[in-house]
Amino acid sequence: MxxxxxxxxxxxxxxxxxxxxxxxxxxxxxxxxxxxxxxxxxxxxxxxxxxxxxxxxxxxxxxxxxxxxxxxxxxxxxxxxxxxxxxxxxxxxxxxxxxxxxxxxxxxxxxDLSDHVIMRQGLINGTRYPKFADDISTFMARTLFYTSDLGMNQQDKKNQVKSFINPDLCKITEDLIFDDPYTVSSNNSFDPAIADAADALTKDSALHLEVAILREKFLTNAQALLHGDLHTGSIFVTPESTKVIDPEFAYYGPIGFDIGAVIANLLLDYAGQEHWMSDEAMREDFRQYLITSIIEIWNQFESKFRTLWNEQGVDRLANSAAGYQDYYMKRLLQDAVGFAGCKMVRRVVGLAHVADIDRIPDDATREKAQRLALAIGTSLIRGNRQTQTIEQAIDTALTAAGK
Amino acid sequence: MxxxxxxxxxxxxxxxxxxxxxxxxxxxxxxxxxxxxxxxxxxxxxxxxxxxxxxxxxxxxxxxxxxxxxxxxxxxxxxxxxxxxxxxxxxxxxxxxxxxxxxxxxxxxxxDLSDHVIMRQGLINGTRYPKFADDISTFMARTLFYTSDLGMNQQDKKNQVKSFINPDLCKITEDLIFDDPYTVSSNNSFDPAIADAADALTKDSALHLEVAILREKFLTNAQALLHGDLHTGSIFVTPESTKVIDPEFAYYGPIGFDIGAVIANLLLDYAGQEHWMSDEAMREDFRQYLITSIIEIWNQFESKFRTLWNEQGVDRLANSAAGYQDYYMKRLLQDAVGFAGCKMVRRVVGLAHVADIDRIPDDATREKAQRLALAIGTSLIRGNRQTQTIEQAIDTALTAAGK
Known part of the structure; x- marks a missing residue:
């Protein structure tokens, strides 16, 4: 055998x-x-x-x-x-x-994690996960810091880059996330009702510039060993436990890509709640929970990553150059915001969708959720390089989406 | 055997x-x-x-x-x-x-290239190389474009990254160029006469921030397969011919690093001419030739790289996103300017020096050349992220150095 x-x-x-x-x-x-x-x-x-x-x-x-x-x-x-x-x-x-x-x-x-549920389904069911922000921020801060040039021997890191070269799986991301949604492609798949919005994506040159810059980072920026596919379908949860699975897309890439995946998938659920949480007050309350989670995830990630850097940093100059850590963390936030936007857009018009939105039975409600997700996603992409705080980025995107 | x-x-x-x-x-x-x-x-x-x-x-x-x-x-x-x-x-x-x-x-x-001379020695001798700007810009545009995600299959590129992982040689650069000159290190070596200037480098926090950002690019930014050590000691020339040798430092890194190496070494010779060209009018004329060469090298590189991109570009989005090529080329210029500065500084206070300056016999003249090289180098580093054109970057650096 x-x-x-x-x-x-x-x-x-x-x-x-x-x-x-x-x-x-x-x-x-x-x-x-x-x-x-x-x-x-x-x-x-x-x-x-x-x-x-x-x-x-x-x-x-x-x-x-x-x-x-x-x-x-x-x-x-x-x-x-x-x-x-x-x-x-x-x-x-x-x-x-x-x-x-x-x-x-x-x-x-x-x-075997059968006692856990896939987080995407949990969120669709309206379950809250009070440990999630703490757990996922710990997971990201530690796996990303300790595989970066800030947290590990820089020569060993190069050999680790080598052993995680992953062309096939990266190609899927490069095509489905950073290319197809912005052009006429047979890989794309969207409801006819939003054909106008999908078409607009192929003609939006300001958006294309931002996506090209983000795509370049995905292609060239070997910051840390990413999970590479950190959506809520790759996370098993209970209210007390978080387990991240399926890292087959792992490769050395930009740290913001993992963070953006988590943010995007909470926002996709936010959009899908248009249907799943039928009571409006309860819906807006659950949505507030999702937004608060995003803000907590970033803030806790940032705080944990900075602590690791201050206490375990291996790069003399990165540890001592005044202002460098602030500069670095702001770029991580900006990248995370941009990648989050790309990951939202592709889940509405690209090849692979999410159950939070796709399984909405009513056409009009589904369309509303899709347009909401697209509006949030494109706004995040557009504003990514101007982002100063996570609160401002989310607030701007929700406002642009009429929320 | x-x-x-x-x-x-x-x-x-x-x-x-x-x-x-x-x-x-x-x-x-x-x-x-x-x-x-x-x-x-x-x-x-x-x-x-x-x-x-x-x-x-x-x-x-x-x-x-x-x-x-x-x-x-x-x-x-x-x-x-x-x-x-x-x-x-x-x-x-x-x-x-x-x-x-x-x-x-x-x-x-x-x-065997014995009919050529090492360019560093040729410049010390005051020889001009009328084909050099054209040749070296062709060399850089073609070797860098065709190994980048813009000019080659992006999955093949990842396997090429893998086969050019080069930890030992990169470590030399990381230490000698991007660390030692900015701290008290036993690797450093400088004339006692400029101890004050060397000491100032270790205390200049604005400079440290810029070097940390450039160091990060060297560590993480797998843009293209670099030569990695493209100084005038790695180039054989005659007035009619240019041959680049010794690419043992090759690895996937930021494109600006190769361009910066060429610029830095022409500017180091500019500083060294304080001694080699004893007639002042001839000296300033030769220096003007060096400055003109730098400007031509960048301008021709940019023009050739853009032409390759427009005619041979393989990345759909990079080819079509309005403004992306301009954005990309400006960052290459800024990186080249920053790396040029780092490469000048280390040749004055770091472990390995250049004959253009080190072989000046008279102490006072050598000190003058060293201070001139440091002033130009630090100014390039300081201003790298604000660079708009090569002319402006060089002009600012020369003015800051009192030229």
Whole structure:
């Protein structure tokens, strides 16, 4: 069972049983394939006697998105596994534990988080997560600081850049986030009702300049080892716990890209609440909770990142140059705001959408949510380089969107 | 003769003879070791009958600078050889031809350029190079454009980044250019007469902020495959020909770093002419030639880079976003100005100096040249982010230096 092939459930069980010290000898293992089959096989393997369980994730050599099939390197399984193991060291408790990685099978065996829910669904359900801002800001501050030139040996960092070169997965982001939404592309997908707004995106030259600048940062700015796909579908939560999963898009890029992903997805849910929270007062209250979360996430991120820098910074000049930390943090905020905008826009007119908005059954309400998301997103992009504070950026974007 | 060991002249001749089709059978080969012995062995091997000759450069596993010995990876020979071969494709005629690369021996066999002189020495001698601005701007525009995300497949570029990760050599630059000159460091070396100026550099917080920002770009900004050490000691010239050598510092970094290196070294010679050109009218005339060269180099570089972008650009959004090219080119200029300043400062107070200034025999004249170079360099650093045109940047720096 060595050379690569997609596993069947029997094989998956055999591998699970071979993991030393996990399942007891008498375990009765059952497997359930729970992946969506687009990029990976995901087996949930549980002992029906003892109750213990684990997850086995196997990369498939292609991506199936909207019926199309793209070849996709299996090396992303190595990247995901190595990134998860590194995250566990840098941000303990905030990612699933990896039990085993099999390079040949492109297989990662890890902690089962079935007691958590995918945050996107949790937010759609109107659940609040009081620990989330603290947890995700810790996750980002620590994983980003300690993989940057500020927080690790700068020669080791270069070798880490090398081992996380990730062309296939970066290409997906470059196309779907930083190109297609701003041109006529067969990858785009949007409701006919907002065709005018989608068309306007292809003609907005002020927007194109900002997106080109942000795209360049994504292509060239090796600041830190990113998660690379930090949306609310990559986060498992309970009110007491946060676990970040699926770092297969990991690569060295601009720090603001991860932060922007979190902000964007809270704002996409904000837009989608047009439908999910039918009572208007409750809706506006939940939206206020989302906005407060965004502000807390940035502020806590900033404070934790600065503390790490002041206490653990390895770069003599970066540590001592007066004003440099302020300059650096402001650019991170500006980048985060710009990337957040790009990530919102693409979820409305690009290839891959979000359930917060797409699953709204009523056409008119869905259209309203889509236009709201686009208005917020484009406003964030437009204003990113002028951003001074997170409060001002969000306030400006909401005002521009008529909120 | 396979495993790595430093070659003796007999072995060098044997290898030279083995290069197919180069020397005739009856050749009488003589070898001369002409390296400075700091980083590499360099053998000049010539046929005393037919007159043909070649150069063999073998990397040593250490760097000897000012008596100290640092271990240094032999992988730099691979990097140098691969970069030379790539440059020959992208900028034909502007680099020595590589005849052979032996990975195990860390050995590159290449074209003999003994009919050229090292440009630094040529400038010290007061020679003008009428083709230089055209050649070096072509070299930079083509090698930088075609290795950037603007001019090559963006997924191939990521694999190229990977194969040119160069931690050891980058570390030298990070320490000697972007750190030591701004602090009290045992690596620094300067004449006691300018101790006050060297001390001032360690206390100038406005300067430290700018250097920290430039240092960050060197550490994180993978714009294009740089030469990485493009000073006038890495350039062979005649009035009709330009050949760029020694790209062992090659890595993916900010484009402005290569351009800044050229500008800095012309300005260092400008300062050194205080001594070399004793007639004042001739001196100011030669200095005007150097300034004109710098302005031409930037202007021609910009024009050639823009033409390549317009005609060969591969990035849809970068090609179409209005204003993006102007924005990009202005940042290149600003970076070039900032890096030029850093490269001047370090050549006066840092570990490695330049003959243009260091070899001035008279103490008072040398001090005058050193202070002039420092004044120009610090002014370029201070003003880099405000730079609008090359003329204005040079003019401001010369005025600040009392010229």
């Amino acid at each position: 060595s050379a690569y092939h997609p596993l069947n459930e029997e094989e998956a069980i055999r591998i699970a049983r071979s993991i030393e010290g996990f399942f007891p000898q008498e375990a009765e293992l059952r497997s359930r394939e729970i992946g969506d089959g687009n990029l990976n096989l995901v087996f949930h393997i549980a002992d029906s006697v003892g109750g213990k369980s684990l997850i086995m994730k196997q990369a498939l050599p292609y991506a199936k998105v909207v019926g199309e099939s793209w070849p996709l390197t299996l090396d992303r399984a190595r990247i995901e596994s190595e990134k998860l193991i590194l995250e566990a060291k840098l941000a303990p408790g905030l990612v699933p534990t990896v039990y085993k990685y099999d390079a040949e099978l492109a297989l990662t065996v890890m902690e | 396979s495993a790595y060991h430093p070659l003796n002249e007999e072995e060098a001749i044997r290898i030279a003879r083995s290069i197919e089709g180069f020397f005739p059978q009856e050749a009488e080969l003589r070898s001369r070791e002409i390296g400075d012995g700091n980083l590499n062995l360099v053998f000049h091997i010539a046929d005393s009958v037919g007159g043909k000759s070649l150069i063999m450069k073998q990397a040593l596993p250490y760097a000897k600078v000012v008596g100290e010995s640092w271990p240094l990876t032999l992988d730099r020979a691979r990097i140098e050889s691969e970069k030379l071969i790539l440059e020959a494709k992208l900028a034909p005629g502007l680099v020595p031809t590589v005849y052979k690369y032996d990975a195990e021996l860390a050995l590159t066999v290449m074209e």
